[in-house]
Amino acid sequence: MLVIGIAGGTGSGKTTVVNKIINSLPAGEVAVMPQDSYYKDSSHIPPEDRSKINFDEPAAIEWPLLVDHLERLRRGETIEMPTYSYLTCTRQPETVTVRPSDVVIVEGILVLTDPTLRSMLDIKVFVDADPDDRLIRVIARDCIERGRTPEIVINRYQDVLKPMHCQYIEPSKRYADLIVPQGGSNTVAINLLTDYIESRLHRGAGRCVAMPGTICS
Numbered sequence: 001m002l003v004i005g006i007a008g009g010t011g012s013g014k015t016t017v018v019n020k021i022i023n024s025l026p027a028g029e030v031a032v033m034p035q036d037s038y039y040k041d042s043s044h045i046p047p048e049d050r051s052k053i054n055f056d057e058p059a060a061i062e063w064p065l066l067v068d069h070l071e072r073l074r075r076g077e078t079i080e081m082p083t084y085s086y087l088t089c090t091r092q093p094e095t096v097t098v099r100p101s102d103v104v105i106v107e108g109i110l111v112l113t114d115p116t117l118r119s120m121l122d123i124k125v126f127v128d129a130d131p132d133d134r135l136i137r138v139i140a141r142d143c144i145e146r147g148r149t150p151e152i153v154i155n156r157y158q159d160v161l162k163p164m165h166c167q168y169i170e171p172s173k174r175y176a177d178l179i180v181p182q183g184g185s186n187t188v189a190i191n192l193l194t195d196y197i198e199s200r201l202h203r204g205a206g207r208c209v210a211m212p213g214t215i216c217s
Helices: 014-024 063-074 115-119 131-145 150-175 187-201
Strands: 002-008 030-034 079-085 090-098 103-107 123-127 178-180
Touching: 002 014, 002 150, 002 187, 014 030, 014 103, 014 123, 014 187, 030 063, 063 079, 063 103, 063 115, 123 150, 123 187, 131 150, 178 187
Parallel strands: 002 103, 002 123, 030 103, 123 178
Antiparallel strands: 079 090
16 A cells, blocks of 8 residues: 655645546555544534634644554455535534545545644655745635635734744644645656656566656665
């Protein structure tokens, strides 16, 4: 099993990168574990206070559960991955069945901030993008998918997203094996990553594609 961590700021294009990797590999070879599925349950918090939750700091994630699920997948076990609703800010009763696959992608803004999870990743990727581009994507996404107004999104970006990005997300870039500038539009970097994944999966066939700074052996 090859475990890949894909991190990057909110709106950087992580999901686009993940989808392009999935589409380039045979069906059924990739399982995805979104970090967002492991946000701590907030059902015990009054609804009027849930909007104040800081989703962009590591403390918001239930890391032990995510790590446990990843360990179980590595042991060949099937897991029931939780689901989370941004509309209610609560964990949902429904779960998603995830079976062991040749490739497991753990995707989310904070994936490279947790030392335990980071140590389990075979490849660590950071998707980078211009702050203005990220803000535009966040406004479009949150207004359409999460029922927020542009004013609410911009205020949240200034008060929470930007400070947390500078404090936690941007510094985690130093742990990345590969940085993908220009987000999901960087076809060259995505193709390079995909070729490397395929070479790891089929190493027994004698095919090797080297990442920058590495030598095939």
